[in-house]
Amino acid sequence: MAKTITISLPDEIYNRLQIYKDKVNVPAVCQEAILAEIKKEQIAANGDVFDFLSSGEQDAAKDSMNMGRGDAQACFQKKLITHELMYSLWDKFRSDEAIDNIDHHQVGRMLDAYNLDLFDMVNQLEEQGLTVDRDNHARGFVAEIIDFFEDARIR
Numbered sequence: 394m395a396k397t398i399t400i401s402l403p404d405e406i407y408n409r410l411q412i413y414k415d416k417v418n419v420p421a422v423c424q425e426a427i428l429a430e431i432k433k434e435q436i437a438a439n440g441d442v443f444d445f446l447s448s449g450e451q452d453a454a455k456d457s458m459n460m461g462r463g464d465a466q467a468c469f470q471k472k473l474i475t476h477e478l479m480y481s482l483w484d485k486f487r488s489d490e491a492i493d494n495i496d497h498h499q500v501g502r503m504l505d506a507y508n509l510d511l512f513d514m515v516n517q518l519e520e521q522g523l524t525v526d527r528d529n530h531a532r533g534f535v536a537e538i539i540d541f542f543e544d545a546r547i548r
Contacts, residue, residue, distance in 0.1 A: 457526040461533025464514045469541065478507045479542040486535050497531035 400423060402410065410417060468474045481503065486492055501511040511531060518525045 453524065454526060454529045457529035458533030458536070460518055460523070460525055461530035461535075462537040463533075464530070465534045465537035465541075468509060473507075473509060474538060475507060478504070478509075479538055482535050482538050483542045487539060492532055492536055492539075495528060495532045495535060497527040500531040500535055 410419070465474070482500075485503070486495060497511065497515075504511050511534065512527075514534075515525050515527055515530055518530075
């Protein structure tokens, strides 16, 4: 059975919402936002990004991560990834927890310094009609670079 809760909105948000009140499903938006926050807390507490996703969400997340890995491999082939970039990403995100908590904006800013545009990569995928979760794409991109870097360090 559903429970009712009350939320408070600042006047500015409330006034803007009034313009679109017939188009915005407020309960659904609030439910999605609350579930997203709960998932973040569960991931932070338990450490695995996939444990708390439904099977459909897991498949979509893994697809986006694989697309990110593919984009990283393409950058390697084009020799766009420098040793310095690999080291910076490895240094910042080498733990599983750091990978799970990646934000695509953070990775995008790091890649900008090396003239790589993560957002453009995702936009190109979306133009092909693919649905891409930007955070999971960034996770896959970084994970591929870290794997490559660690393999090179072992050799």
